[in-house]
Amino acid sequence: KKLGVALVGLGYYATYQLAPALEKTANCRLVGIVTGTPSKAETWKKKYNLPDKNIYNYQNFDQIADNPDIDVVYVVLPNSMHHEFTIRAAKAGKHVICEKPMAVSVKEAEEMIAACKAANVQLAIGYRLHYEPFTNEVMRLAKDKDLGKVTFVEASFGFPLRDLKAWRLNPKLSGGGPMMDVGIYALNAARYATGEEPISVTAQTVKTRPDIYLPGIEETLFWQMKFPSGAVSNHTTTYNSGLQRLYVGYENGNLEMAPAYDYGPLKGKTSKGPMDLPIVYHQVLELDGICGSILENKPNITPGEEGLRDMKLIEAIFKAAKTGKEVKV
């Protein structure tokens, strides 16, 4: 059986990555959409052969509860809308996949987890890299210690933001700047590269264009983390420059990936040689992984709790940047 997925929010990521991926997945397929734009409903209906009864808007979305075609709701809206639509989907009895960052605060993330638990549905966060071979190798090295213990991580992700009218620059919709958008990948990478949870963070921001980057939207953010084993990490996220790398220093060698977080192809090497790993369609593996877990009634590997850990760290990093002090986590 293939699970039926409804995409909520038909923007860039849903249109150009998730919908095409759902044509290649084995455990699920696109059966419905939720959109506020009637013209998009028409286009998608024709393109993906969707029945009228599986097309919803943000107002009548809750009626999805009565639709047996739809097993999973995938929330691909601006960050501050993740909370509302995840909870509404859970209350409608649907499993939920929610894009990263899972919410704009720890409190929201906790409420989303609680709502999915109460409704007895799975919650998965769209951490596509966790389903991808290069990232799995970085995780394996932390566990098997082929190159020894991790001593240092440098993980950074930035891009030049060109659409200056984007919701990404509205703090009410984004909950922050590049940290909420792509910095979260670098943060998550430090956690999977060490296999540890940070114990403290420090952070600094630099703003050169306050007319564009309003209060609540950082422009460039540098941060550092300390881990229980003694490993330390250093990070940059920015809307000013393309930057995408992961460096892991081990007792007996190192690993370097660039690009480290893109849809692909990813590239990397360790001190032992090139990382010769398959290039995959991240979103296909992610969707099949999550939907496979749902079908087998097993926990998925990127649950709400994984999203919550990043949210707690992001709040600590923002606090550290604001106060200039080290924040214990």
Ligand code: NAD
């Ligand atoms: P986008 O701007 O292209 O799409 C957002 C969609 O939300 C649009 O269809 C828009 O019409 C709709 N929307 C509904 N209410 C809105 C409102 N009040 N303001 C603005 N738009 C509104 O954004 P996107 O790049 O598709 O990002 C959507 C989500 O997906 C974000 O949370 C982002 O972090 C995440 N994302 C994840 C990845 C990944 O690789 N996992 C990649 C890109 C985006």
